[in-house]
Amino acid sequence: MNWSEYAYLAVAAVLAFALLLALMRFVPRLSEASRRRTPLELGFLGAVVLLALFVIYGNFFLGRSFFAYTVGDPGSDAIEQYVPFYSNLIANVRDGTFGLWNYWSFEYELGVNAAGYQSWFYDPFNLVVVPLGLAFGDASLAYVLVFVQALKVILSAYLFDHLLTRFCDTPLARILGASLYSICSFMLINGQHYWLGSIFPVFTLAALLFELYLERSSVGRFLGVVAITTVLLGWTAYVAFMVLLFEAIYLLLRIPIVLGRPRPRAYLLTVLRLCAPVACGMLLSGVLFVPYALFLLTETSRTSVSTSLVERVVESLTNFTNPDWIPAMLSRFMGSSLVTTGLTPIGDLLSVDNGVGYSTNYTYEFILLGYSCGTFVLLSQFFAWVRDEGDRLAKVTVAVATALVALYCLNHFLPTLATAMVRLQYRSSFVLAFPICVAMALGFEKRVLAGRIAWGPLAASVALSAAVLVWSYGNALMGHLLTLFFSAALVAAVAALVLASRKPSWRGPLAVCFSGLLVATSAVDGFMGTNVRIHTDGAYFPLSGLSQCGTNTLAALDYLEETDPTFYRVEKTYLDWTPLNDSLIQHYASVSAYNSSPDSEVDEFYHKLWSESISPWAVYSQGYWYDPNQPAIMQLLGVKYVLSIDPVDFDWCEPVAEVDGVHIYRNTLTDSIASVRQHVTAKSEADALPDSAARRALLSSSIIVPDDVAAKLPSLSESEATAPSESSSEFREDGIGRLVGTISCQEDSAVCLPIPHTGTWHVEVDGEEVETFTADYGFVGFTLPAGSHEVVATYTLDGLGAGLACSAVGAVATASCSAIILAHKRNGRAALGAHAAEKVPSCS
DSSP states (O other), rough: OOOOGTTTTHHHHHHHHHHHHHHHHHHHHSSSSSSSHHHHHHHHHHHHHHHHHHHHHHHHTTTOOOOOOOTTTTTTTIIIIHHHHHHHHHHHHHHHHOOSSSEEEESSSEEEGGGGHHHHHOOOOOOHHHHHHHHHHHGHHHHHHHHHHHHHHHHHHHHHHHHHHHOOSSSHHHHHHHHHHOOOOHHHHHGGGGGHHHHHHHHHHHHHHHHHHHHOOHHHHHHHHHHHHHHHHHHHHHHHHHHHHHHHHHHHHHHHHHEEEEEETHHHHHHHHHHHHHHHHHHHHHHHHHHHHHHHHHTTTTTTOOSSSHHHHHHHOOBBOOOOOOHHHHHHHTTTTTOOOOSOOOOOSOOOTTTTTTHHHHTTTOOOOOOOOHHHHHHHHHHHHHHOOOOOHHHHHHHHHHHHHHHHBBBSSSHHTTTTTTTOOGGGGGGGGHHHHHHHHIIIIIITEEEEEEEEHHHHHHHHHHHHHHHHHHHHHSOOHHHHHHHHHHHHHHHHEEEEEEEEEEEEEEEEHHHHHHHHHHHHHHHHHHHHHOOOOOSTTTSSSOOOOTTTHHHHHEEEHHHOSOOOOOEEESOSSSSSOOHHTTTTTOOOOEEESSSSSHHHHHHOOGGGGGGGGSTTTOGGGOOOOOHHHHHHHTEEEEEEEEEOOOOTEEEEEEEEEEEEEETTSSSSEEESSEEEEEEHHHSSSHHHHHHHGGTTEEEEOOOOHHHHOHHSSSSSSOOOSSSSEEEESSSSSSEEEEEESOEEEEEEEEEESEEEEEEEEEEEEOOOOEETTTEEEEEOOOOOEEEEEEEEEETHHHHHHHHHHHHHHHHHHHHHHHHHHHHHHHHHHHHHHHHSSOOO
């Protein structure tokens, strides 16, 4: 690591010292009990978080680093998927080729609908990313992404600070708790996968809105819960389930505390009251949620599992964390970069993989917390306070919450449940931030700030912290320096506590120093986890304007657009920015893609017909340049042109032109996107062939169809497969999700349009809709009689009608519930007024 590149840290150190002195000056006011957030509290919280962000992202703000990890880093999804996606989204909005619901893009994989990457597409923070990208241009994208990341951290801090007013009395405790919460490792590591970072502030907002509605029923608070539920479920069921699962557990524990030990009937009625806005929100989200749910359940391969739900539940309940995971988890409680920043693989440190891939992607697919060197110290003080001063209800609530946190870490059921029982993953570990940071803030307030340290728990927690740091140092791959920093900070923090007990007059300033050390270690952990990585530079960040990279490809694509108005696919034998998703950035239909949620039938197509193209380094990805010389596949997929920097010698390619050093070749076998054949082969017959090469041999004379379709087409399935008779076809794009063209064939034929058989593609022949079927494992097929025909293929989102109906019902339900709440409030005020009138003495 070249520290000369981080000279700005000296400025940050000076600012930190000045902020520390300012906090010391206002310690008396910040230590006074007050549930109201003052400008002083909000100002200092903002200053602490902004300074931490400057430490972590200073070089990104200054333009020295670009906010995307690249090839060679475990976070390379940033440059391989997310940056291309955001670039494409902003451009599509700018060009007017963006559809909110019935959206289809040929620029990603072989074509995807919005549900195919809904968690990115409907991310609520796109409402900030897109306008900023439009306002400042393509070259600003790296700045926009880091700015929005900082915005998410700041929002998380202020929302959690608001929540802490329900738990903590002192502003200083809330500042500490909210600071550690907002710059936790989940936000700073998983959060840099952009949409995963959006979970955190939305999750915090949801908790706050539920808390407010639990405290008092009003139309505004009811609509707040309705709105956040609608946003969550409309955004993605993946996120919504994780968030709402936690909110349900949290509220079940909070109801007795907020209502003061209610009777069972009152408890049940409160639960039902809380369910009402959630139900309304679920219905309102139907227009987005129903199509996505159908996609997840019926089409994507991401949720495919080979075992039953009962088997998965039993398996997860009976599987416990391997003992060698426990030190790693404890290390992650303190800092997520103590062992490795992710640049170096974790190797065999975690010996049991369990299908999650920890041994190769420990950085992302393991618990992410990182709450400073004082995590265990503050937790010990919290538990001591509950033990000594908590009433029975508080002790039971804390015991249940602690057991749930422990079960999340030590048993596989809860983290697997958070993924709807699909697989064990810890992407839901952000939910642990809430109870842990509340406990740390209370431990600080009730014991440290009050000068009532529990010495036995302190000694035990220091010993545990030291043991974790020793283990981390002994197993560190790149975290030795950070572990030493944590160790020094821990010693200094404990010394501050001891000194404060001996010098009560110094307690306030020393409490500030203690807090500063904790926030500093959390910020430095975030700095290491962010900066000691492989980032793109300006020359290789897409469309940054700092190099000529990609301009020659764009010139070649412009040439093709001017000379060929038909719909076709293009492939490259080289890359400009990304190995698989340059098409998203440069706006052309291609074959290569890195898609984490592929259509299951398209996935089968690759495995059965073109397994050689599947990436050896990333699941759910395939690249033309892994296996470029496949004329049968190129013809099937409608790859009409190949771009190359160096000359190619494929016998199915002929040179067309050379534009800015890019050789353009035309596929002589491909005249049209459509394949027209006079013979079909049953899928079972194709599956019985020995390999994908044998199946590809069928493509020149036959279309592979499901067995029941073959049975319905005896004239095409029973005839002898021969070279196809003369036919011609031509298609062009006519708006979003619509292809129009003509097909002429001398005999009755089957046609394959290489469009993923996803959602509902409707095909009209001469104005009449015809039945479609799955062709060549993953695409849209239909039959044609001999002759010349006008063909129109139109995409409509599956489930959109049902979703709209749900949303309409949700709107009526929301309005009705709001009216009931208003009526109840009016009746309550009227009854109160009548009661008061009865007590007014008569004038007579």
